[in-house]
Amino acid sequence: MLKVSDPVYEAIRQHGEETYPHECCGVMLGRVEAAVNEVVEVVRAGNTRTDSAHNRYHIAPQELIRIQRQGREKGLDIVGFYHSHPDHPAQWSPTDFAEAHWLGCSYVITAIEKGAARQTNSFRLTGLSEEAKKFEPEPIEVTGQNIPGLGPEIEAAPVGS
Amino acid sequence: MKIFIPTPLRVYTEKQDAVEVSGRTIEEALSALTSKYPDFQKHLYTGDGKLRSFVNVYLNDEDVRYLPQGEQTPVQEQDTLSIIPSIAGGADRTGEPCHPGERACCCRG
Ligand SMILES: [Zn+2]
Numbered sequence: 001m002l003k004v005s006d007p008v009y010e011a012i013r014q015h016g017e018e019t020y021p022h023e024c025c026g027v028m029l030g031r032v033e034a035a036v037n038e039v040v041e042v043v044r045a046g047n048t049r050t051d052s053a054h055n056r057y058h059i060a061p062q063e064l065i066r067i068q069r070q071g072r073e074k075g076l077d078i079v080g081f082y083h084s085h086p087d088h089p090a091q092w093s094p095t096d097f098a099e100a101h102w103l104g105c106s107y108v109i110t111a112i113e114k115g116a117a118r119q120t121n122s123f124r125l126t127g128l129s130e131e132a133k134k135f136e137p138e139p140i141e142v143t144g145q146n147i148p149g150l151g152p153e154i155e156a157a158p159v160g161s
Numbered sequence: 162m163k164i165f166i167p168t169p170l171r172v173y174t175e176k177q178d179a180v181e182v183s184g185r186t187i188e189e190a191l192s193a194l195t196s197k198y199p200d201f202q203k204h205l206y207t208g209d210g211k212l213r214s215f216v217n218v219y220l221n222d223e224d225v226r227y228l229p230q231g232e233q234t235p236v237q238e239q240d241t242l243s244i245i246p247s248i249a250g251g252a253d254r255t256g257e258p259c260h261p262g263e264r265a266c267c268c269r270g
Contacts, residue, residue, distance in 0.1 A: 025248075032168065058249040061217040061224065065243045068165065072178065077168050081248055096250035101215045103169040107250075129203065130213070 002080070002106045002122040004028075004039040006144030011042055013110050013117035016084030020115045025057040025083040027067045028106065029076040037079040037106045037124070043067045056095075057083045080106030080122075087112070090119040092135050100125050103133060108140075162236055164194055165243040173200040187218070187225055188232040190242060205244070219243040 015024040030040040045059040090111040103125050110120040122140050127133035164180045174180055184190035195201045205216055218225040228234045
Protein backbone atom coordinates (compact mmCIF):
# COMPACT_ATOMS: atom_id res chain seq x y z
CA MET A 1 0.00 0.00 0.00
CA LEU A 2 1.05 3.56 -0.65
CA LYS A 3 0.16 6.04 2.06
CA VAL A 4 0.24 9.71 1.17
CA SER A 5 -1.23 12.82 2.72
CA ASP A 6 -3.79 14.79 0.78
CA PRO A 7 -1.62 17.88 0.07
CA VAL A 8 1.30 15.73 -1.12
CA TYR A 9 -1.03 13.66 -3.31
CA GLU A 10 -2.42 16.84 -4.83
CA ALA A 11 1.12 18.18 -5.35
CA ILE A 12 1.96 15.09 -7.41
CA ARG A 13 -1.12 15.52 -9.58
CA GLN A 14 -0.65 19.25 -9.94
CA HIS A 15 2.93 18.81 -11.13
CA GLY A 16 1.62 16.77 -14.06
CA GLU A 17 -0.88 19.47 -14.94
CA GLU A 18 1.83 22.14 -14.87
CA THR A 19 4.20 20.33 -17.19
CA TYR A 20 1.50 19.18 -19.62
CA PRO A 21 1.89 18.33 -22.51
CA HIS A 22 5.27 17.15 -21.22
CA GLU A 23 5.83 14.42 -18.67
CA CYS A 24 6.71 15.44 -15.16
CA CYS A 25 8.66 13.33 -12.72
CA GLY A 26 9.65 13.45 -9.10
CA VAL A 27 10.95 11.53 -6.16
CA MET A 28 8.88 10.47 -3.16
CA LEU A 29 10.61 10.60 0.22
CA GLY A 30 9.21 8.88 3.26
CA ARG A 31 9.36 5.74 5.32
CA VAL A 32 9.29 2.09 4.43
CA GLU A 33 7.22 -0.05 6.75
CA ALA A 34 6.40 -3.73 6.38
CA ALA A 35 3.81 -3.53 3.61
CA VAL A 36 3.41 0.23 3.40
CA ASN A 37 5.45 2.86 1.62
CA GLU A 38 4.58 6.09 3.37
CA VAL A 39 5.23 9.30 1.45
CA VAL A 40 6.11 12.27 3.62
CA GLU A 41 7.21 14.69 0.95
CA VAL A 42 7.87 14.83 -2.77
CA VAL A 43 10.73 16.48 -4.60
CA ARG A 44 10.20 17.66 -8.15
CA ALA A 45 12.90 16.50 -10.51
CA GLY A 46 13.92 18.16 -13.72
CA ASN A 47 13.04 15.91 -16.63
CA THR A 48 16.41 15.59 -18.35
CA ARG A 49 14.93 13.96 -21.47
CA THR A 50 14.47 17.22 -23.34
CA ASP A 51 14.57 15.41 -26.71
CA SER A 52 11.20 13.73 -26.16
CA ALA A 53 9.89 15.09 -22.88
CA HIS A 54 6.28 14.52 -23.94
CA ASN A 55 6.63 10.77 -23.61
CA ARG A 56 9.86 10.07 -21.75
CA TYR A 57 11.17 10.87 -18.35
CA HIS A 58 14.54 10.50 -16.79
CA ILE A 59 16.02 11.69 -13.50
CA ALA A 60 19.76 12.35 -13.52
CA PRO A 61 21.67 10.20 -11.02
CA GLN A 62 23.36 13.32 -9.58
CA GLU A 63 19.93 14.73 -8.84
CA LEU A 64 18.86 11.45 -7.21
CA ILE A 65 21.97 11.45 -5.05
CA ARG A 66 21.26 15.02 -3.98
CA ILE A 67 17.62 14.17 -3.16
CA GLN A 68 18.68 11.02 -1.31
CA ARG A 69 21.12 13.11 0.75
CA GLN A 70 18.45 15.73 1.53
CA GLY A 71 16.09 12.98 2.64
CA ARG A 72 18.75 11.34 4.79
CA GLU A 73 19.26 14.59 6.69
CA LYS A 74 15.57 14.50 7.61
CA GLY A 75 15.48 10.78 8.33
CA LEU A 76 13.56 10.06 5.11
CA ASP A 77 14.29 7.46 2.45
CA ILE A 78 13.43 7.28 -1.22
CA VAL A 79 10.22 5.24 -1.24
CA GLY A 80 9.28 5.73 -4.86
CA PHE A 81 8.90 7.94 -7.90
CA TYR A 82 6.07 9.56 -9.76
CA HIS A 83 5.57 10.67 -13.32
CA SER A 84 2.72 11.71 -15.56
CA HIS A 85 1.25 10.28 -18.74
CA PRO A 86 0.01 13.18 -20.85
CA ASP A 87 -3.08 12.01 -22.77
CA HIS A 88 -2.28 8.40 -21.96
CA PRO A 89 -3.77 6.00 -19.37
CA ALA A 90 -2.32 5.73 -15.85
CA GLN A 91 -0.85 2.31 -16.61
CA TRP A 92 2.81 1.41 -16.75
CA SER A 93 4.33 1.07 -20.18
CA PRO A 94 6.91 -1.49 -21.32
CA THR A 95 9.52 1.28 -21.09
CA ASP A 96 8.43 2.11 -17.55
CA PHE A 97 8.89 -1.53 -16.64
CA ALA A 98 12.20 -2.03 -18.42
CA GLU A 99 13.60 1.09 -16.79
CA ALA A 100 12.32 0.38 -13.28
CA HIS A 101 15.09 -0.89 -11.02
CA TRP A 102 14.17 0.25 -7.52
CA LEU A 103 12.82 -3.01 -6.10
CA GLY A 104 10.33 -2.49 -3.29
CA CYS A 105 9.65 1.10 -4.35
CA SER A 106 6.35 2.54 -5.55
CA TYR A 107 5.93 3.96 -9.04
CA VAL A 108 3.05 6.40 -9.22
CA ILE A 109 1.55 7.36 -12.57
CA THR A 110 -1.03 10.09 -13.14
CA ALA A 111 -2.94 10.36 -16.39
CA ILE A 112 -3.24 13.97 -17.53
CA GLU A 113 -6.05 14.47 -20.01
CA LYS A 114 -5.96 17.75 -21.92
CA GLY A 115 -4.09 19.34 -19.03
CA ALA A 116 -6.26 18.02 -16.19
CA ALA A 117 -5.18 15.27 -13.79
CA ARG A 118 -7.41 12.18 -14.00
CA GLN A 119 -6.60 8.73 -12.63
CA THR A 120 -3.57 8.23 -10.36
CA ASN A 121 -2.29 4.68 -9.90
CA SER A 122 0.56 3.21 -7.90
CA PHE A 123 2.57 0.13 -8.81
CA ARG A 124 4.97 -1.59 -6.46
CA LEU A 125 8.09 -3.03 -8.08
CA THR A 126 8.27 -6.43 -6.40
CA GLY A 127 10.62 -9.37 -6.69
CA LEU A 128 14.04 -10.02 -5.24
CA SER A 129 16.12 -9.44 -8.35
CA GLU A 130 16.14 -7.57 -11.63
CA GLU A 131 15.35 -10.83 -13.43
CA ALA A 132 12.36 -11.62 -11.20
CA LYS A 133 10.90 -8.15 -10.89
CA LYS A 134 7.29 -7.29 -11.63
CA PHE A 135 4.89 -4.39 -11.19
CA GLU A 136 1.99 -5.02 -8.85
CA PRO A 137 -0.87 -2.53 -8.53
CA GLU A 138 -1.16 -1.26 -4.96
CA PRO A 139 -3.90 0.74 -3.23
CA ILE A 140 -3.25 4.41 -2.46
CA GLU A 141 -4.45 5.61 0.91
CA VAL A 142 -4.82 9.38 0.91
CA THR A 143 -4.70 10.70 4.45
CA GLY A 144 -4.92 14.20 5.87
CA GLN A 145 -8.63 14.73 6.30
CA ASN A 146 -7.91 15.21 10.00
CA ILE A 147 -5.28 17.88 9.52
CA PRO A 148 -6.99 21.22 10.27
CA GLY A 149 -7.58 23.21 7.15
CA LEU A 150 -6.46 20.49 4.73
CA GLY A 151 -9.22 17.97 4.39
CA PRO A 152 -12.66 18.29 2.84
CA GLU A 153 -14.34 17.39 6.16
CA ILE A 154 -12.95 20.42 7.94
CA GLU A 155 -14.90 23.62 7.51
CA ALA A 156 -12.94 26.78 6.92
CA ALA A 157 -12.84 29.18 9.87
CA PRO A 158 -15.38 31.97 9.47
CA VAL A 159 -13.89 35.17 8.11
CA GLY A 160 -13.05 37.66 10.81
CA SER A 161 -12.94 35.18 13.70
CA MET B 162 35.13 5.49 3.33
CA LYS B 163 31.38 5.50 3.22
CA ILE B 164 29.21 3.80 0.59
CA PHE B 165 25.61 5.00 0.42
CA ILE B 166 23.12 2.24 -0.22
CA PRO B 167 19.84 2.90 -2.08
CA THR B 168 16.56 1.74 -0.51
CA PRO B 169 16.16 -1.47 -2.58
CA LEU B 170 19.59 -2.82 -1.66
CA ARG B 171 19.32 -2.27 2.07
CA VAL B 172 17.83 -5.72 2.49
CA TYR B 173 21.40 -6.91 1.93
CA THR B 174 23.03 -4.53 4.42
CA GLU B 175 20.91 -5.27 7.47
CA LYS B 176 18.88 -2.13 6.66
CA GLN B 177 21.86 0.20 6.91
CA ASP B 178 21.73 3.17 4.53
CA ALA B 179 25.50 3.56 4.55
CA VAL B 180 28.32 1.08 4.94
CA GLU B 181 31.83 1.92 6.10
CA VAL B 182 34.55 0.14 4.09
CA SER B 183 38.22 0.61 3.43
CA GLY B 184 40.11 0.47 0.18
CA ARG B 185 42.70 2.39 -1.82
CA THR B 186 40.63 2.50 -5.00
CA ILE B 187 36.95 2.45 -5.94
CA GLU B 188 37.35 -1.16 -7.01
CA GLU B 189 38.80 -2.13 -3.64
CA ALA B 190 36.03 -0.31 -1.79
CA LEU B 191 33.33 -2.04 -3.86
CA SER B 192 34.92 -5.42 -3.40
CA ALA B 193 35.11 -4.78 0.34
CA LEU B 194 31.35 -4.19 0.17
CA THR B 195 30.64 -7.37 -1.79
CA SER B 196 32.83 -9.48 0.48
CA LYS B 197 31.07 -8.08 3.53
CA TYR B 198 27.66 -8.59 1.92
CA PRO B 199 28.05 -11.30 -0.78
CA ASP B 200 24.44 -10.88 -1.97
CA PHE B 201 25.44 -7.53 -3.40
CA GLN B 202 27.52 -9.12 -6.13
CA LYS B 203 24.65 -10.23 -8.36
CA HIS B 204 22.78 -6.96 -7.91
CA LEU B 205 25.73 -4.81 -8.93
CA TYR B 206 27.45 -6.92 -11.56
CA THR B 207 26.53 -9.00 -14.58
CA GLY B 208 27.71 -12.60 -14.86
CA ASP B 209 30.94 -11.50 -16.55
CA GLY B 210 31.79 -9.06 -13.78
CA LYS B 211 30.71 -5.80 -15.44
CA LEU B 212 28.73 -3.20 -13.54
CA ARG B 213 25.08 -3.62 -14.58
CA SER B 214 24.02 -1.00 -17.10
CA PHE B 215 21.35 0.51 -14.86
CA VAL B 216 23.54 0.68 -11.76
CA ASN B 217 25.31 4.01 -11.39
CA VAL B 218 28.23 4.38 -9.03
CA TYR B 219 29.21 7.90 -8.10
CA LEU B 220 32.40 8.98 -6.38
CA ASN B 221 31.17 12.08 -4.54
CA ASP B 222 29.40 13.83 -7.44
CA GLU B 223 31.21 12.11 -10.31
CA ASP B 224 30.04 9.16 -12.37
CA VAL B 225 32.70 6.48 -11.98
CA ARG B 226 32.17 5.41 -15.61
CA TYR B 227 33.45 8.79 -16.77
CA LEU B 228 36.44 9.07 -14.45
CA PRO B 229 39.70 8.73 -16.46
CA GLN B 230 40.84 5.88 -14.23
CA GLY B 231 37.37 4.43 -13.72
CA GLU B 232 37.22 1.94 -10.90
CA GLN B 233 40.99 2.23 -10.45
CA THR B 234 40.59 5.81 -9.24
CA PRO B 235 42.29 6.25 -5.86
CA VAL B 236 39.99 7.19 -3.00
CA GLN B 237 40.50 9.03 0.27
CA GLU B 238 38.89 8.28 3.60
CA GLN B 239 36.61 11.33 3.36
CA ASP B 240 35.29 10.41 -0.12
CA THR B 241 31.88 8.85 -0.47
CA LEU B 242 30.54 6.37 -2.99
CA SER B 243 26.86 6.28 -3.91
CA ILE B 244 25.22 3.33 -5.60
CA ILE B 245 22.19 4.63 -7.42
CA PRO B 246 19.99 2.60 -9.80
CA SER B 247 18.70 4.64 -12.73
CA ILE B 248 15.25 6.15 -12.99
CA ALA B 249 13.54 6.52 -16.32
CA GLY B 250 10.48 5.52 -18.26
CA GLY B 251 7.95 6.73 -20.72
CA ALA B 252 4.56 6.27 -22.23
CA ASP B 253 5.72 4.47 -25.41
CA ARG B 254 3.34 6.24 -27.68
CA THR B 255 5.80 6.10 -30.54
CA GLY B 256 5.06 2.40 -30.87
CA GLU B 257 8.69 1.35 -30.77
CA PRO B 258 9.21 -2.13 -29.39
CA CYS B 259 10.54 -2.13 -25.89
CA HIS B 260 10.81 -5.20 -23.74
CA PRO B 261 12.34 -6.00 -20.39
CA GLY B 262 15.82 -7.29 -20.93
CA GLU B 263 16.41 -5.32 -24.13
CA ARG B 264 18.76 -2.77 -22.68
CA ALA B 265 19.44 -0.98 -25.94
CA CYS B 266 15.80 -0.30 -26.73
CA CYS B 267 13.92 2.90 -27.47
CA CYS B 268 14.44 4.37 -24.03
CA ARG B 269 18.20 4.63 -24.53
CA GLY B 270 17.90 6.28 -27.91
ZN1 LIG C 1 5.26 6.01 -17.83
